[in-house]
Amino acid sequence: xxxxxxxxxxxxxxxxxxxxxxxxxxxxxxxxxxxxxxxxxxxxxxxxxxxxxxxxxxxxxxxxxxxxxxxxxxxxxxxxxxxxxxxxxxxxxxxxxxxxxxxxxxxxxxxxxxxxxxxxxxxxxxxxxxxxxxxxxxxxxxxxxxxxxxxxxxxxxxxxxxxxxxxxxxxxxxxxxxxxxxxxxxxxxxxxxxxxxxxxxxxxxxxxxxxxxxxxxxxxxxx
Numbered sequence: 568x569x570x571x572x573x574x575x576x577x578x579x580x581x582x583x584x585x586x587x588x589x590x591x592x593x594x595x596x597x598x599x600x601x602x603x604x605x606x607x608x609x610x611x612x613x614x615x616x617x618x619x620x621x622x623x624x625x626x627x628x629x630x631x632x633x634x635x636x637x638x639x640x641x642x643x644x645x646x647x648x649x650x651x652x653x654x655x656x657x658x659x660x661x662x663x664x665x666x667x668x669x670x671x672x673x674x675x676x677x678x679x680x681x682x683x684x685x686x687x688x689x690x691x692x693x694x695x696x697x698x699x700x701x702x703x704x705x706x707x708x709x710x711x712x713x714x715x716x717x718x719x720x721x722x723x724x725x726x727x728x729x730x731x732x733x734x735x736x737x738x739x740x741x742x743x744x745x746x747x748x749x750x751x752x753x754x755x756x757x758x759x760x761x762x763x764x765x766x767x768x769x770x771x772x773x774x775x776x777x778x779x780x781x782x783x784x785x786x787x788x789x790x
Contacts, residue, residue, distance in 0.1 A: 591769045594724040594748040596776035599716075602744035604735070605779050609651035610640050618708035621659035628760045632657060635770035636733065642785040643777070652739040658707035658732035659752070660725055701726040707734070714741045722748065729753030733773050747773045 598604065612633045620629055636655055637647060703726050705711075714736045725732060729751030735744045749772045752761055761769060780786065 590765075591749050591751075591772040593772050593775050594727075594730060594750050595722040596745075596747040596773075598745050598778060599743045602737075602742070604745060604777070607653050607737075607744075608644070608646060609648035610645045610653045610655060610735070611647060611649055611651045612636060612655045613657060613708045615708070618656075618710075620708065621657075621706040622661050624659060624760070628766070629657070631763055631766045632731070632770060635767045636773075638767075639770060639774045639777075642781050643779045644782050652737055653744070654709070654736050654738045656707055656709045656711065656734040656736060658705045658711065658734065660703045660705045660728055660730040660732075662728065663702060663704055703728045703730075705730070705732055707732075714738065714743055716743070724748070724750070727751065731769055731773070733770075745777070747776070749773050 615626070615629060620626070636657075640655075641647070705725055711734065715734075724730070725748045727750055730748050731750075731752040732746065732748040734746045736742065737744055749769050752766065752769050753759060754761055754765075760766070
């Protein structure tokens with residue numbers, strides 16, 4: 568009987584360990600321009616009205632991603648404010664053939680008016696130039712070329728279908744402050760997005776190395 572109980576306990580422990588491990592991997596997480604993210608107290612999340620949803624993403628998926636990001640920010644002491652200069656941009660790596668414009672061989676479009684309507688399909692990743700184009704390319708809701716330094720190092724790991732990227736930007740000064748990417752928000756390499764629980768877990772992974780910790784009351788809840 569003791570042996571059986573021990574085996575059952577061991578099996579349960581292994582199962583719990585397997586289920587507690589995240590199925591998502593953090594591709595990159597970096598602070599830019601020596602930003603002290605604790606100095607900022609407000610934020611806002613880019614809306615479809617200010618940009619364009621990545622191909623294949625429906626409004627319900629956007630709302631779920633935005634809600635998960637909002638939760639992570641609020642639990643770190645930030646306040647959502649529609650007038651905040653700190654904007655969170657969302658990108659998704661998709662197949663190149665979904666684009667209606669060539670990628671890589673064109674120069675980035677001229678910057679739009681601050682947070683004005685972006686130039687439609689020209690939401691490509693601001694790297695490249697003449698030459699081969701990766702089979703998958705990040706598509707950002709708001710054109711990344713408006714605030715991203717084109718000489719910044721390319722994170723090659725984001726060229727994989729379904730990688731979700733979050734940029735935090737000071738839109739007034741046109742500076743990228745923080746960026747992180749997680750693979751993959753799609754189910755089994757398919758075009759199907761994760762469910763609500765999966766999206767929340769993916770976004771939580773995005774914040775794994777975010778330099779501002781959870782407030783004590785939320786940190787205790789997570790333990």
